[in-house]
Amino acid sequence: MLITQLKPKEIIESLAKGKTVVINCHGCKEIYFPEHQADELQKELSDSKEVTRIMTRDYICNPDNLKLQLEKYMADLNAADTILVFSCGVGVQTVADQFTEKRVCAGCDTYPLPGFQGVTALNVDCAQCGECYLNYTGGICPITACSKSLVNGQCGGAKNGMCEVDKNMECGWERIYRKLEKLDKLDTLKYAPKVRKYGNPDAE
Numbered sequence: 001m002l003i004t005q006l007k008p009k010e011i012i013e014s015l016a017k018g019k020t021v022v023i024n025c026h027g028c029k030e031i032y033f034p035e036h037q038a039d040e041l042q043k044e045l046s047d048s049k050e051v052t053r054i055m056t057r058d059y060i061c062n063p064d065n066l067k068l069q070l071e072k073y074m075a076d077l078n079a080a081d082t083i084l085v086f087s088c089g090v091g092v093q094t095v096a097d098q099f100t101e102k103r104v105c106a107g108c109d110t111y112p113l114p115g116f117q118g119v120t121a122l123n124v125d126c127a128q129c130g131e132c133y134l135n136y137t138g139g140i141c142p143i144t145a146c147s148k149s150l151v152n153g154q155c156g157g158a159k160n161g162m163c164e165v166d167k168n169m170e171c172g173w174e175r176i177y178r179k180l181e182k183l184d185k186l187d188t189l190k191y192a193p194k195v196r197k198y199g200n201p202d203a204e
Helices: 007-014 035-046 063-079 089-098 170-180 185-198
Strands: 002-004 018-027 052-059 080-085 103-106 106-110
Touching: 007 035, 007 080, 018 035, 018 063, 018 185, 035 052, 035 170, 063 089, 080 089, 089 103, 170 185
Parallel strands: 018 052, 018 080, 080 103
Antiparallel strands: 002 106
């Protein structure tokens, strides 16, 4: 079982920059989601003109399901500068994978709880670290996308973009670099120590 906890209010407010679409996930019964707290915070966010739509979907970790559920909202999503996702880390990564040109941010941190974890055959995973790094790594988790779970950058052993530990796996940090370059957010890496402390990729 997992538990998701909202990031501090000031961090979430700082992430909702420009036109922002909020996606909540209420799918898995094995995951506790702070629905009441999220609703209250999102009502405050919706009072600003920054948030253009708030939606609640289920099982956003399934890419095919996610694509179908978001079809009628594509105009808002395409116009958004930021997609702010309230879910476990798997949901955030799935949204980021589908919207490669968008800034996708996590509104929650994910923690483990004893009990049933479920089985997923998806391409992404969440290590339930308790402090989500996705907000400054382009929605790609350095802990699960890297065989060595490195959080400070590439190890130097990758060859032609492939991991030295698993030859069939892309280097997670090369993927992160390419994504941030595409988003014109490479400067985020300069602030990695401060970002790890505060969770805001635009911290200075």
